[in-house]
Amino acid sequence: MLLLIVNPGSTSTKIAVYDDEREVLSENIAHSAEELAPYAKIVDQKGFRKDIVLGALRKKGIEPRDLAAVVGRGGLLVPIPSGVYRVNERMLEDLNAGVQGEHASNLGGLIADEIAGPLGLPAFIVDPVVVDELEDWARLSGVPEIRRRSIFHALNHKYTARLAARELGRSYESVNLVVCHLGGGITVGAHERGRVVDVNNGLNGEGPITPERAGTVPAGDLVALACSGKHAEKDLKKMLTGRGGMVAHLGTNDMRETLKRAAAGDAKARLVFTAMVNTVAKQVGACAAVLKGRIDGIVLTGGLAHAKEFVDGIEERVRFLGRVFVFPGENEMIALAQAGLRVLRGEEEARAYPS
Numbered sequence: 001m002l003l004l005i006v007n008p009g010s011t012s013t014k015i016a017v018y019d020d021e022r023e024v025l026s027e028n029i030a031h032s033a034e035e036l037a038p039y040a041k042i043v044d045q046k047g048f049r050k051d052i053v054l055g056a057l058r059k060k061g062i063e064p065r066d067l068a069a070v071v072g073r074g075g076l077l078v079p080i081p082s083g084v085y086r087v088n089e090r091m092l093e094d095l096n097a098g099v100q101g102e103h104a105s106n107l108g109g110l111i112a113d114e115i116a117g118p119l120g121l122p123a124f125i126v127d128p129v130v131v132d133e134l135e136d137w138a139r140l141s142g143v144p145e146i147r148r149r150s151i152f153h154a155l156n157h158k159y160t161a162r163l164a165a166r167e168l169g170r171s172y173e174s175v176n177l178v179v180c181h182l183g184g185g186i187t188v189g190a191h192e193r194g195r196v197v198d199v200n201n202g203l204n205g206e207g208p209i210t211p212e213r214a215g216t217v218p219a220g221d222l223v224a225l226a227c228s229g230k231h232a233e234k235d236l237k238k239m240l241t242g243r244g245g246m247v248a249h250l251g252t253n254d255m256r257e258t259l260k261r262a263a264a265g266d267a268k269a270r271l272v273f274t275a276m277v278n279t280v281a282k283q284v285g286a287c288a289a290v291l292k293g294r295i296d297g298i299v300l301t302g303g304l305a306h307a308k309e310f311v312d313g314i315e316e317r318v319r320f321l322g323r324v325f326v327f328p329g330e331n332e333m334i335a336l337a338q339a340g341l342r343v344l345r346g347e348e349e350a351r352a353y354p355s
Contacts, residue, residue, distance in 0.1 A: 001344060002066055004115065005336045006053060007073040008107040011036070013049050015056055017067075018337040025060050026333070029053075042102050043095070049107060050114045070116040071340040072108030073332065074128025076100035079150065082131045082158055082196070083351040084339045087113045087123040091353040100130060124350060126339040127154040129203070133195040138290075150196070151203040152187035153302070159335035160301040161191050164325040168296055175296040178287040178321075180314070182304035183330065184253060185241075186210040186280060190287035198290045200283060205240035208279035209272075211253040211304075214244030215279055246272055255307045277310065281317035288321050297323045303330060 002024075007014040011033075017025035029052055039045045057064060074085070075095050085091065087109045095106045109125045116123035131154035139147050157179045158172075164179075165172040173194035180188045186208045189199035200207030200216075209215040217240075226236055239248070247253040249272045250261070261269035288295055298318055300311055305328035315324045342348040 001068045001341070002062070003337050003340050003344075004053075004057070004064075004067050004070045004112075005072075005333050005340075006070065006108055006111050006115075007332055007336065008049060008104045008111065010104045013052060013107075014333060015053050016333045016337065017057070017060075017062055018334075018341075021334075021338065021341065023334075023337075025056075025062065027056055029056060042104055043098070043106060043110065046107055046110045046114060050111050053111065053115065064115060065119055067116075067119070067121055068344055069122045069124060069340050070112040071124045071126060071336045072110075072112030073105045073336065074125040074130075074155070075106030075108060076103050077128055077130055078354065079130050079132035080128070080354065081133055081351070082127050082154060082194075084124050084126050084343050084348060085353050086350045087116075087125060088353050088355075090355045091125070094353075105129070122343075122350075124340055124343065126336050127158050129154055131158075131196070133197060134199070135197045138198040148206075149201050149204075150199060151201050152189060152196070152199045153181035153183070153185075153202065153330075154196070155335050156181050156301055156331050157187070157189055157191070157196065157199075159331050159338070160299050160325075160327045163327055164297050164299050167325065170296070176291045176294055177297050177299055178284050178291070178295055179299040180280060180284060180301065182280070182300060182302035182310070184210060184212045184303075186213070186283075186302070186304075188280065188283040188287055190290040192291055198287060203241065205244060208283050209245045209276045211246040211255060212242055212244065214240045214248070246276065255304055255310060259307065259309055273310075274313075277313035278317070280314050284314070284318045284321070293321075295322045297325055299325045299327065301327045301329070301331070303328070305329070 001020050003018045005016040012028050012030045014028045077094050095109050112123035129151050132150040134150050141148055161177050161179050162172045165175045177191040185202040187202035189196040205213040206216055258269050262273055343350045
């Protein structure tokens with residue numbers, strides 16, 4: 001049962017082919033600025049990237065007609081519950097229109113459909129970042145005009161939560177977990193019996209201090225900064241997401257560099273590192289409170305979960321709440337493959353994207 005996995009990034013396209021759960025092809029195809037320059041919008045790259053994917057399959061002697069399905073990374077769609085979604089016409093319209101913004105991940109469903117459609121194969125997406133299972137109270141802020149949104153690393157959250165549940169000998173739908181995706185952005189979610197009932201908006205910088213995001217900052221001081229006339233709106237947004245956090249303080253978004261400097265006696269690097277550890281731990285504690293302390297485990301995942309000192313610092317502060325599981329990496333390709341397999345095996349029903 002061959003599945004093609006397509007995961008587009010801003011300057012590369014990751015592809016993989018799985019024979020059941022065995023990976024038989026894995027490539028990260030880089031796209032130069034010159035190659036992408038002719039395309040005014042990201043969605044215009046669809047044909048270019050599809051041809052590259054098909055070329056990579058041909059080089060490995062894999063015929064598209066031998067595939068059972070194509071699974072693409074989910075994009076910035078309308079808020080939807082977690083699950084595997086069959087690509088349909090309304091989804092294609094929303095991906096082409098960029099209903100919640102332009103992003104390379106919008107190409108995932110489009111390319112999957114371009115390859116699968118002519119062959120009569122199913123095309124799926126899985127757990128896009130806009131997965132929304134928040135409790136109604138979690139949508140409120142103290143300002144009625146500003147509502148909290150669910151935007152997080154849903155794909156890896158759900159995948160690693162299932163791994164933790166399996167280690168507990170339970171189903172994901174029967175456990176309560178706090179899951180932390182630790183990367184350039186950090187999202188910490190309260191998973192209550194299969195639903196993420198509260199999570200920080202990692203896209204807009206809410207939550208912990210991260211390598212590139214400011215995290216939650218004092219609101220009054222942010223308003224004063226915005227009204228000072230010294231910064232354009234786009235620059236303020238960059239301070240929160242992209243040029244905030246570790247990179248703002250230390251000039252690097254590389255945790256390895258920060259730890260190297262801290263070990264060499266750089267007091268500022270040590271201070272910023274400690275602030276990151278503590279703000280993540282505080283977010284874990286907040287999610288534990290949302291779950292009323294009834295948690296079966298805490299999951300640490302994402303690229304920064306490879307940084308042992310960072311993981312150890314968080315674990316030292318939260319282990320009193322429950323068992324800590326560590327699953328390093330983003331795990332996107334295997335997460336997409338396993339989700340597609342669950343549908344093809346009849347273990348899960350593919351959802352219909354809302355019209």
